[in-house]
Amino acid sequence: MRAARLIKMVLLLQSRPSMTAGELARELEVSERTVARDVLSLSEAGVPVYADRGRAGGYRLIGGYRTRLTGLGRSEAEALFLSGVPSALREMGLADAASAARLKVSAALLPELRDAASGAAQRFHLDAPAWYQEPEAPALLPVVADAVWDDRRLTVRYARKDTEVRRELEPYGLVLKAGVWYLAARATEGRPEGPPSGVVAGRRAGHRVYRVDRFVAAEAGEERFDRDEEFDLPAFWAERAAEFARSILREEVVLRLTSRGVLRLPYVTGRAAAREAIAGAEAAGGPDEDGLLTVTLAVESEEVAYAQLLALGPEGEVLSPPGLRERFATAARQSAALYGQPARRPLPYR
Numbered sequence: 001m002r003a004a005r006l007i008k009m010v011l012l013l014q015s016r017p018s019m020t021a022g023e024l025a026r027e028l029e030v031s032e033r034t035v036a037r038d039v040l041s042l043s044e045a046g047v048p049v050y051a052d053r054g055r056a057g058g059y060r061l062i063g064g065y066r067t068r069l070t071g072l073g074r075s076e077a078e079a080l081f082l083s084g085v086p087s088a089l090r091e092m093g094l095a096d097a098a099s100a101a102r103l104k105v106s107a108a109l110l111p112e113l114r115d116a117a118s119g120a121a122q123r124f125h126l127d128a129p130a131w132y133q134e135p136e137a138p139a140l141l142p143v144v145a146d147a148v149w150d151d152r153r154l155t156v157r158y159a160r161k162d163t164e165v166r167r168e169l170e171p172y173g174l175v176l177k178a179g180v181w182y183l184a185a186r187a188t189e190g191r192p193e194g195p196p197s198g199v200v201a202g203r204r205a206g207h208r209v210y211r212v213d214r215f216v217a218a219e220a221g222e223e224r225f226d227r228d229e230e231f232d233l234p235a236f237w238a239e240r241a242a243e244f245a246r247s248i249l250r251e252e253v254v255l256r257l258t259s260r261g262v263l264r265l266p267y268v269t270g271r272a273a274a275r276e277a278i279a280g281a282e283a284a285g286g287p288d289e290d291g292l293l294t295v296t297l298a299v300e301s302e303e304v305a306y307a308q309l310l311a312l313g314p315e316g317e318v319l320s321p322p323g324l325r326e327r328f329a330t331a332a333r334q335s336a337a338l339y340g341q342p343a344r345r346p347l348p349y350r
């Protein structure tokens with residue numbers, strides 16, 4: 001533990017012109033007294049650490065000293081490529097590895113390039129979760145992530161409706177989508193006939209996608225699996241996402257849209273479905289003599305369509321199904337009654 005701390009201190013001093021005892025103490029998570037003892041130990045070991053006295057003083061390396069302890073380990077190198085996603089690193093338990101990797105890279109850079117990391121961090125930041133949601137990292141994510149990195153077989157139990165199902169998996173990769181973690185994996189035994197709750201089938205060699213937050217238990221074994229080198233995680237995910245988007249659009253709604261409604265439709269419902277509906281209507285003949293375009297829109301359900309298409313207001317008219325049209329007619333009558341009278345004075349705030 002102390003040896004690792006001494007190495008980190010040397011790398012810190014190598015990556016910066018000088019550091020105060022307080023700065024070193026914060027970086028190393030020790031007391032300033034411990035920093036002083038560690039500096040003395042480094043000096044006795046032949047590392048030229050010089051102490052500048054006074055209020056603006058601190059510690060620095062002299063004589064252009066460079067350590068050779070800058071080689072990246074496997075976990076550090078892998079984490080470095082994810083270092084632009086700090087929340088994902090924390091959730092997978094790789095924050096420390098990424099910090100060590102960045103420090104080693106900084107120490108190895110020329111002095112004029114050492115601001116590259118901070119410059120990039122101030123110019124790009126990825127905030128993965130969707131708005132108005134408080135993401136919670138699945139408790140078992142670090143276990144799953146370790147198995148993914150090491151190509152180790154994973155035994156899991158996941159929630160399936162009112163029961164729990166046990167599976168032996170070959171974990172291929174993790175995907176973070178809108179704050180939700182998914183595992184792309186291949187079951188090695190007990191493959192179900194159809195995709196269970198929380199699992200979506202893929203077409204590539206029997207791979208499936210599992211929501212990690214549905215796992216109630218996960219244990220990585222010592223046995224490693226032979227990874228299919230042709231498996232492409234981004235391509236697999238793109239295919240899976242497209243299949244999922246199509247699979248949930250089980251119903252259709254016929255709409256008559258104004259020109260404004262045509263422009264707004266992609267912003268109130270699924271963009272791909274909206275654009276496909278508009279393109280189909282324009283190819284079939286385009287707007288009628290009144291300038292209105294009739295489209296057939298694929299939707300998840302009447303309930304979802306009602307909530308989404310209300311945002312069109314008078315720019316869109318539902319023609320079918322009849323039940324959905326009646327819901328809009330009722331909403332229109334209620335709105336007309338509400339706005340057809342003077343506004344009521346608001347109650348005083350108490």
